[in-house]
Amino acid sequence: MGALVLAAGDEFTPPTAEAFNLPPIFGWVTKPILLIVLSVVLIIGFFLLSSRKLSVVPGKGQFLVESFYDFGRNNIAREQIGSRDFLRFLPLILGLFSFVLVNNLFGIIPILQFPTMSHIGFPLALSVLVVYPVYHYAGIRRHGLGGYLKNQLVPPGAPKAVYLLLTPIEFFTKFIMNPLTLAIRVFAAMFAGHLLIMLFGISAEFLLLHGDGITKIFSVFSFGGAIAMTFIEVLIMSIQAFIFALLSANYIGAALAEDH
Amino acid sequence: MILAAEEYNPVMPHVAEIIIGLIAFLLLLWVLRKFVVPRFEKLYEERTAKIEGGIEKAEKAQAEAEQALEQYKAQLAEARTEAAKIRDDARLEAETIKAELRAEAEQEAGRIVAQGEAQLQQQRAQLVAELRADLGRNSVALASRIVGESLEDEARRRGTVDRFLTELDAGADGAGARN
Numbered sequence: 001m002g003a004l005v006l007a008a009g010d011e012f013t014p015p016t017a018e019a020f021n022l023p024p025i026f027g028w029v030t031k032p033i034l035l036i037v038l039s040v041v042l043i044i045g046f047f048l049l050s051s052r053k054l055s056v057v058p059g060k061g062q063f064l065v066e067s068f069y070d071f072g073r074n075n076i077a078r079e080q081i082g083s084r085d086f087l088r089f090l091p092l093i094l095g096l097f098s099f100v101l102v103n104n105l106f107g108i109i110p111i112l113q114f115p116t117m118s119h120i121g122f123p124l125a126l127s128v129l130v131v132y133p134v135y136h137y138a139g140i141r142r143h144g145l146g147g148y149l150k151n152q153l154v155p156p157g158a159p160k161a162v163y164l165l166l167t168p169i170e171f172f173t174k175f176i177m178n179p180l181t182l183a184i185r186v187f188a189a190m191f192a193g194h195l196l197i198m199l200f201g202i203s204a205e206f207l208l209l210h211g212d213g214i215t216k217i218f219s220v221f222s223f224g225g226a227i228a229m230t231f232i233e234v235l236i237m238s239i240q241a242f243i244f245a246l247l248s249a250n251y252i253g254a255a256l257a258e259d260h
Numbered sequence: 261m262i263l264a265a266e267e268y269n270p271v272m273p274h275v276a277e278i279i280i281g282l283i284a285f286l287l288l289l290w291v292l293r294k295f296v297v298p299r300f301e302k303l304y305e306e307r308t309a310k311i312e313g314g315i316e317k318a319e320k321a322q323a324e325a326e327q328a329l330e331q332y333k334a335q336l337a338e339a340r341t342e343a344a345k346i347r348d349d350a351r352l353e354a355e356t357i358k359a360e361l362r363a364e365a366e367q368e369a370g371r372i373v374a375q376g377e378a379q380l381q382q383q384r385a386q387l388v389a390e391l392r393a394d395l396g397r398n399s400v401a402l403a404s405r406i407v408g409e410s411l412e413d414e415a416r417r418r419g420t421v422d423r424f425l426t427e428l429d430a431g432a433d434g435a436g437a438r439n
């Protein structure tokens with residue numbers, strides 16, 4: 001950041017949100033759309049190839065695939081939804097986890113270098129059009145519309161007067177905010193992370209090319225910052241994918257639960 | 261974001277991206293649901309079945325072995341009891357046979373002794389009768405010769421002989437009683 005201030009005298013322009021406005025490659029097809037398609041091809045290929053010849057006694061490769069599958073299955077889906085119903089929702093949870101994870105990781109893969117989820121349209125499609133209907137539908141099917149609404153909006157155990165406040169809050173949370181926050185969380189993390197890496201990268205380049213004398217040396221710190229941010233981003237990308245799948249499973253589990 | 265509001269707003273979703281994102285994800289979901297998850301779940305079921313089957317098999321084998329052992333033990337105990345019973349029976353039988361034989365032998369001995377005694381008695385009686393007849397005749401003959409006269413006279417002879425025999429009997433009886 002110190003380097004930035006030093007460089008402010010020149011015509012340094014820090015990256016803005018405009019950097020995410022990618023022009024169409026052809027027609028309406030943009031880079032994120034190509035990346036989304038690529039991610040689906042990659043994930044489907046990975047799962048289909050790795051699950052082609054599964055043996056009861058796993059080899060090394062199968063063990064790794066199984067570890068990934070088991071993480072989605074046991075640590076996310078079964079933990080949140082419960083062992084009775086989780087198998088029905090396992091494809092969804094596994095899909096969300098791998099889909100978000102791969103698209104996030106695109107942000108640090110050379111050439112691709114763009115986290116698809118930093119375009120809010122994609123996480124919104126997942127949360128509002130997939131997760132949101134799924135968990136409400138599951139809850140209504142389990143408890144009936146009235147029972148489900150009562151479960152969700154009138155959690156038992158509070159004094160009667162509190163419901164005047166509690167029920168609107170619950171409604172706001174569960175029917176409006178949950179899908180939006182789910183999408184915004186991963187979008188904002190990816191957006192900010194990519195912006196930070198760009199900032200470090202561009203400033204390092206600017207310092208190196210336009211810095212005079214001793215300020216060139218500071219570009220080393222900027223490069224170092226870009227590399228460090230990349231490592232942190234890997235962590236954040238994985239965690240965001242995990243959280244997305246975890247919260248989706250959590251909403252489903254809460255909708256299916258007998259009482260709040 | 262406020263800065264970028266004039267030209268590009270990152271919070272405003274592109275409709276094309278929503279549609280493509282949804283279609284892409286639904287395709288992925290379909291593949292996972294149709295192929296991937298069933299394959300893995302089938303594998304897990306097989307694995308569980310194999311492990312449980314192995315445990316079950318081992319338990320069954322153990323139970324069978326235990327049962328066989330029980331059976332052998334029971335058979336062995338039965339055989340031992342049987343042997344003891346046979347031995348006891350044999351001993352009892354031997355005893356019975358011995359007792360029977362002894363009784364029989366005693367009876368036989370008694371019978372032989374009784375028979376001998378009876379025979380002896382009979383012979384003695386016969387001898388006595390014979391002797392008595394001989395004695396009477398010989399005595400008369402001798403007495404006739406000594407006296408020189410015939411004791412043919414019926415009446416006298418009878419009286420003499422009878423008296424003699426009576427005396428003889430009395431003497432013999434007295435001797436018998438003394439014995």
